[in-house]
Amino acid sequence: MAKRLLLTTILNHNAQGLKPVTSLASIYLRKLHTKNVSFEEVTVPVRCGHVAAKLWGGDRNGQPILALHGWQDNAGTWDPLVPLLNVNRPILAIDFPGHGFSSNIPQGVQYYPWELPRFIYFLKKHFKWEKVSLLAHSMGSIASLRFASLFPDEVDFYIAIDSLIADDYDLEAVIERYPTHLRKLELDLDRLGTEPPSYTLEEIAKIWHLGTKMSVSLESTQYLMKRGLRQSKQDPNKYYFSRDARLKHILFTPEDKKFVEGVAKRLVCPTLYVKAIDSPFATDAFSVEMRESLERRNKNFECHFVPGTHHVHLNNPEIIAPLIHDFLQRHNLN
Template sequence: MAKRILNQLLFSNKIKFPITTRRFSHNTNQVQTKEIQIPVQWGHIAAKLWGNENERPILALHGWQDNAGTWDPLAPLISKHRSILAIDFPGHGCSSWVPPGIHYYAWDLPRIILYLKEYFKWEKISLLCHSMGAIAALRFSCLFPDDVDFFIAIDSLVADDYDLNIFIDKYPSVLRKINLQQTRLNEEPPSYTLEEIAKIWHLGTRKSVTMESAHILLKRGAKQSKKDPNKYYFSRDSRLKYTLFTPEKKIFVETLVKKLICPTLYIKAIDSPFSCDEFSVEMREIIAKNNEKYECHFVPGTHHVHLNTPELVFPLILNFLQKYNFHSI
């Protein structure tokens, strides 16, 4: 049903897509970058800044088990118009893991956004987000509507609607695996050659992340093995694999998204299986009905379209920033 609606939207607008080619280099040497660490009670949040450090940046948030490197191809393009600060969420990339005995909770991510806003003393916050980061940012934007000047989301807005029976059936196994991972926090995970680990990341995303893009993510997502210096292992917290994504009632999500009032750009990748269910489509329709500054665009590509083909999303983002005069602050 959702796929049929998506096709109707695409073909009714007679959209013609360009041939997908890389017209932009992933080389970020021409753009000033800076690595920073933001202190938190359990350690630090790592971040990468592109552009002018004297202006308020756009806060860029990555997806589940990815890292700030997901913005490496796109951030240099945007930072010529507005600086970008991309964080590694806790447990991801170069950020600290949560303490032993603690687990990751999806609703803690909006609190992280609030913490960053307060830490940097930003009057407003600007958001560029993908997947898990976009879901977290939507929740923040709805809870704190006066604190967000704009929100850009790529391929996700709300958590997909899944069969509750599947969730409940999997919970016992997930809880056991969570407890098991708590006992392995000091152990080095299995290691691989660079090509092997890139292929694992590529296939683990059902080829959503290309092999080239996997190598980009590995810059922050892998560490050299202490047992074999020719091999590498995934450096993210293994507890992330077993995060409990709790389904939410329709009336709750509907009430939430009605609070989204800031200018919002949603970019949907048409080859992605995410956010295509009827529930997600209906929530987007509610947003469009209640927010006159909401716009949606469809582009060819996988869930990681911004990472694999930044040239497809950059013009849309630039037009959006210029439309609302957010390209320089």
């Protein structure tokens, strides 16, 4: 019973009534407290609706650190870590399009991984940032490396958790899966606008936990559920996943290794890479080769191996926070 009350309280804190803003300056006028985990909900107008975000405080005159989540997660992924970060700068955690409280992309199209670096560029231009400061996990990390490599003079630092490049996919396996992805994508396009299956809060917590192959601990699902669910109109006692169903069918196209190497070798900004040793991601031979290549090429690249799953920042933020603090202090970036 106590668990149900806790989850219900979490979900009652929603994003209704958000007002679009076109500049962070107006947000900085409000009182923010990082230490007691208070934050402001932010919406940014985009061409296909809006993007939602959480803004934690710091020096209100400082440029924010842009925090980017992983595939099918949302800005809540940073909730446990942010209160532990001893930073003087605001942190702006984005819900990528189709995730959290952000709008979906238009009907009739599908998500494309290379849209995310362009999205980072859009935010930089929108907020008139001179440079971008990146804190990212998984899909957000891959997008951030692409952006930081393509625009090396426009990034002052990059912190990556458990991912750097897209894993080296087996070409035959990808081709084998393409027909299934395309069929399921068509089904989801036909279902857009209809309510998906709904579940009790306890069921959803278990589905989320198991759906990540237990990378997100059962306890940590609460942080993602805050922004990742909607109440069913058919049964008010149940909820459904609000993320865009098309996200499940992104066609990850294997990239030529020489292309990936050509992109990555342009990474010159101070970079902190934290690799979770219990995660299966970025453990293939090519990912390891690319990490070692970055270590050789970039004198400001550092890598730390830590115990934990792919979502180590969410489950064990106390492991990650000191590494980020030391990195920012060492490069005078705080």
